[in-house]
Amino acid sequence: MGFLYLFLLFASIGCMALLDHRFKLFFFADARRASLVTGIGLAFFLLWDLGGIGLDIFYRGETPIMLGIVLAPHLPVEEVFFLGFLCYLTMVLFGLVSLVLNRVDRLSGSRQEEGQ
Numbered sequence: 001m002g003f004l005y006l007f008l009l010f011a012s013i014g015c016m017a018l019l020d021h022r023f024k025l026f027f028f029a030d031a032r033r034a035s036l037v038t039g040i041g042l043a044f045f046l047l048w049d050l051g052g053i054g055l056d057i058f059y060r061g062e063t064p065i066m067l068g069i070v071l072a073p074h075l076p077v078e079e080v081f082f083l084g085f086l087c088y089l090t091m092v093l094f095g096l097v098s099l100v101l102n103r104v105d106r107l108s109g110s111r112q113e114e115g116q
Contacts, residue, residue, distance in 0.1 A: 004065040009081045016088050025095030026088070034091065041087035042080070049075060049083070 020026050027034040052058035053074045060074040069077045 001064055002067050005063070006067060006078050006081060009078060009085055013081070013085050013088060016085070016092050020088075020092050020095075023096065023099060025099065026091045029095065037091060038084065038087050041090075042084050045083040045086065046080065049079060 017027070021028050049058060050072065053072070058074060060070065060076055066076055066078055071077055071080065
C-alpha cells in the first residue's frame, strides 16, 4: 500500500494531461514553453520546500500510503511529483480560464456586431 499516494499523483497528472490534450491548454499548446515554465515552477517550489525544511518549518508526515523514500531529510519522493502536479494544474487552469474568457469575448463581440 506504500505506493498508493504516488499512484494517485500519477493518476491526477494523467487526468490533467487528458484535459490539456483535449483543449490544448498548456503542454499540447506549446511543449517547449510549457516545459520551461513547469521546470522553473518546480525548481522554485523545491527550493521553497528545502528552505522551509532547513528552517524547521516543514516536516515529513508518516503515512502508510507513502513509499518511505526520501530525497533529503523531510523531503519524500512524492513531494516532487506533487509539486509538479501543482504547477501543471495551475497552468492548465490558467489555460482553461483564458480559453473561456476568449470564447466569451468572441461571442459578445459577434453579438454586438449583430446588434449594429
